[in-house]
Amino acid sequence: MKKKKLTVALAGNPNSGKTTIFNALTGARQHVGNYAGVTVEKKEGTCKYNGYEILFVDLPGTYSLTAYSIEEIVARDFIVSEHPDVVVAVVDSSNLERNLYLATQLLELNVPLVLALNMSDLAKKQGYLFDNEKIGTFFNAHTISTVGSKGKGINELLEAIIAKAEEEPSAQPDRVRVTYGEDIEKELAKIEPLVDMEHALAEKYGRRWLSLKLLEQDKEIIALSHKQEVLDATAGGIKNIEKIYGDAPEVIVAEKRYGFVSGVYEQAVKHTVQQRHQISDLIDMVLLNRLFGLPIFLLMMFLVFKMTFSAGEPMMKLIENGFGWLGGFVSGFWEQGSESPLRSLIVDGIIGGVGGVVVFLPNIILLFLGIAVLEDSGYMARAAFLMDRVMKKVGLHGRSFIPMMIGFGCSVPAIMGTRILDDRKSRLATIMILPLMSCGARLPIYALIIPAFFTSSGQKAFMMWLIYVIGVSLAILLALILRKTLLRGETGVFLMELPPYRMPTARGLLIHMWERSWLYLKKAGTVILAISIVMWALTSYPKAGADKLAGLDEKQAQQLQLRTSIAGRAGTAMEPLIEPMGFDYRIGTALVGALAAKEVFVAQMGIVFSVGDSGEGMDALRTKLRDNYTPLQGFCVMLFCLISAPCVATLAICRRETNSWKWAIFQFTGLTTIAYIITVIVYQVGSLFS
Numbered sequence: 001m002k003k004k005k006l007t008v009a010l011a012g013n014p015n016s017g018k019t020t021i022f023n024a025l026t027g028a029r030q031h032v033g034n035y036a037g038v039t040v041e042k043k044e045g046t047c048k049y050n051g052y053e054i055l056f057v058d059l060p061g062t063y064s065l066t067a068y069s070i071e072e073i074v075a076r077d078f079i080v081s082e083h084p085d086v087v088v089a090v091v092d093s094s095n096l097e098r099n100l101y102l103a104t105q106l107l108e109l110n111v112p113l114v115l116a117l118n119m120s121d122l123a124k125k126q127g128y129l130f131d132n133e134k135i136g137t138f139f140n141a142h143t144i145s146t147v148g149s150k151g152k153g154i155n156e157l158l159e160a161i162i163a164k165a166e167e168e169p170s171a172q173p174d175r176v177r178v179t180y181g182e183d184i185e186k187e188l189a190k191i192e193p194l195v196d197m198e199h200a201l202a203e204k205y206g207r208r209w210l211s212l213k214l215l216e217q218d219k220e221i222i223a224l225s226h227k228q229e230v231l232d233a234t235a236g237g238i239k240n241i242e243k244i245y246g247d248a249p250e251v252i253v254a255e256k257r258y259g260f261v262s263g264v265y266e267q268a269v270k271h272t273v274q275q276r277h278q279i280s281d282l283i284d285m286v287l288l289n290r291l292f293g294l295p296i297f298l299l300m301m302f303l304v305f306k307m308t309f310s311a312g313e314p315m316m317k318l319i320e321n322g323f324g325w326l327g328g329f330v331s332g333f334w335e336q337g338s339e340s341p342l343r344s345l346i347v348d349g350i351i352g353g354v355g356g357v358v359v360f361l362p363n364i365i366l367l368f369l370g371i372a373v374l375e376d377s378g379y380m381a382r383a384a385f386l387m388d389r390v391m392k393k394v395g396l397h398g399r400s401f402i403p404m405m406i407g408f409g410c411s412v413p414a415i416m417g418t419r420i421l422d423d424r425k426s427r428l429a430t431i432m433i434l435p436l437m438s439c440g441a442r443l444p445i446y447a448l449i450i451p452a453f454f455t456s457s458g459q460k461a462f463m464m465w466l467i468y469v470i471g472v473s474l475a476i477l478l479a480l481i482l483r484k485t486l487l488r489g490e491t492g493v494f495l496m497e498l499p500p501y502r503m504p505t506a507r508g509l510l511i512h513m514w515e516r517s518w519l520y521l522k523k524a525g526t527v528i529l530a531i532s533i534v535m536w537a538l539t540s541y542p543k544a545g546a547d548k549l550a551g552l553d554e555k556q557a558q559q560l561q562l563r564t565s566i567a568g569r570a571g572t573a574m575e576p577l578i579e580p581m582g583f584d585y586r587i588g589t590a591l592v593g594a595l596a597a598k599e600v601f602v603a604q605m606g607i608v609f610s611v612g613d614s615g616e617g618m619d620a621l622r623t624k625l626r627d628n629y630t631p632l633q634g635f636c637v638m639l640f641c642l643i644s645a646p647c648v649a650t651l652a653i654c655r656r657e658t659n660s661w662k663w664a665i666f667q668f669t670g671l672t673t674i675a676y677i678i679t680v681i682v683y684q685v686g687s688l689f690s
């Protein structure tokens with residue numbers, strides 16, 4: 001019978017026991033030479049096992065696969081050019097975190113990988129306990145514990161090598177990989193399609209790897225690229241990343257890789273002896289503590305909300321006065337008390353509508369600033385880590401928490417962000433509950449209502465916090481129900497990354513904060529503008545007849561006009577339905593607008609209570625709310641807006657990402673029904689006590 005031949009490369013850090021393993025595998029059948037053109041020793045040896053003839057190559061020991069040293073280049077070139085059937089990463093498991101760094105780079109090269117956890121005798125003595133299977137899933141590699149110096153685990157290693165070599169080449173393509181965070185992934189996505197122009201290169205190295213190396217400013221790879229577009233895109237990417245992080249991309253990339261390794265370590269290694277001393281680890285002992293971790297996270301969020309309210313006030317006054325002045329200025333073109341529809345359209349509809357939304361920009365900016373600080377410092381990754389424990393209990397993976405965090409900004413990118421979940425059922429469940437992450441567009445509703453009924457800044461922050469917590473809790477509860485019923489299934493294994501803490505840079509914070517705030521402003525200038533005009537028309541027409549208005553004072557006349565208008569009639573028609581929630585026709589009218597975009601609710605309340613044109617602003621509106629409604633009603637409005645039907649943009653993106661109207665409509669009606677039931681219960685029960 002003809003023997004099947006395999007080539008296997010051994011890679012590893014210096015002193016990981018690579019040569020010892022090599023000797024144990026090959027015995028005396030060795031040959032020593034040099035790699036072509038360089039004076040780096042090349043050791044080859046063969047081994048016969050189970051009908052296979054295996055050629056082992058002992059690669060030079062390296063810590064990394066960059067192009068810093070000749071050893072690294074030789075090792076990398078061998079793997080890329082000679083296509084060994086299997087690469088064995090020999091790691092010193094008594095020093096696992098440092099050693100796995102090289103393994104992550106092999107993972108990125110997409111080679112068939114086997115991990116040899118060598119020095120397992122030392123590791124055991126030091127109190128480490130490895131979950132080999134789990135480590136294996138994270139690296140898509142069979143993982144074997146070995147003691148090279150005693151020949152322990154060598155047969156198992158051979159079995160694993162053969163099993164790996166016989167595996168379908170891409171049994172799990174891209175299932176595991178290091179993710180580099182939004183900023184770097186964005187640049188990679190720009191470079192990858194360009195890299196395709198250099199077919200030979202892209203084929204040899206893989207697009208992602210190539211793009212990553214370019215960003216890492218790898219000299220060898222840069223020298224290979226000849227397309228100007230690629231080099232330009234790379235230079236642009238490097239500049240963007242440096243701007244945001246204040247550090248070169250290769251530093252950030254390395255950090256993320258360590259984050260990956262720390263994640264593996266945290267999830268697959270137990271240590272009976274506490275001996276990790278790095279600063280990040282010390283901080284994490286507190287922040288990731290089983291008992292305190294979650295309360296600390298909730299406290300952090302509370303502080304962010306407190307800052308959102310207290311620091312935003314002066315800036316809001318300024319914007320408000322600005323729009324008030326603008327309204328007055330434009331009004332000045334008509335004579336006093338003019339009934340001109342054009343004046344009303346511009347002043348009440350456009351300036352009032354858009355202004356009513358823009359006023360909340362300071363809140364938005366501050367909230368996103370707070371979130372950016374938590375994200376850029378590395379804390380959010382910990383939050384996801386903490387939530388992982390909760391999420392697993394409800395049948396979702398901690399990774400679902402990442403789109404959920406994005407959902408605090410806007411549900412649309414959040415739903416797109418669920419693409420990182422490749423199991424369809426958990427992805428669908430995540431999409432369904434995402435709108436419960438209170439998005440930025442709901443913030444103006446809270447920012448209007450909370451100060452109307454609650455005075456101290458502690459109370460305000462608490463109410464806001466409460467709303468967010470209700471949203472998240474309900475999301476988790478619904479996920480649990482979905483995963484137990486319609487979307488039952490197993491959750492796959494994913495790695496949670498734990499990058500080291502780093503001081504956020506001012507520029508990075510500004511850029512991240514601005515990206516999101518700009519989205520809000522742009523929306524105010526486009527969608528909200530259009531809706532404001534439509535809503536203005538709906539509340540202004542048809543006009544109440546002059547005969548009916550005769551004899552009424554101004555306030556009564558306004559009320560009558562509103563009741564006569566299309567929106568007013570819709571609100572009135574809704575009244576019997578929404579009354580059990582404590583809402584009247586005016587709130588109903590505003591809710592109609594909120595369907596299109598949540599922020600419109602606020603502008604619409606302004607129109608309904610006809611403030612805004614006189615420059616009275618938000619405080620006047622809040623006074624009116626206080627006079628007309630109870631705090632319970634105010635809370636119920638927030639609750640309903642939080643839970644009920646997501647805006648049309650969410651509906652559209654949900655249909656696109658699930659590729660079915662069925663799910664989009666299910667989400668829309670399901671959430672609205674739940675909102676209705678919960679709000680009715682809260683209002684009815686609350687009314688009993690007040």
Ligand code: GDP
Pocket residue numbers: 012013014015016017018019020021061118119120121122146147148149150
């Ligand atoms: P290389 O630099 O990766 O080729 O490492 P070597 O194979 O030269 O090994 C370095 C040292 O570690 C040698 O003294 C080996 O005897 C020792 N060694 C290798 N494997 C093990 C192991 O599993 N346990 C222990 N305790 N020592 C080992």
Ligand code: MG
Pocket residue numbers: 015018019020061
């Ligand atoms: Mg050696």
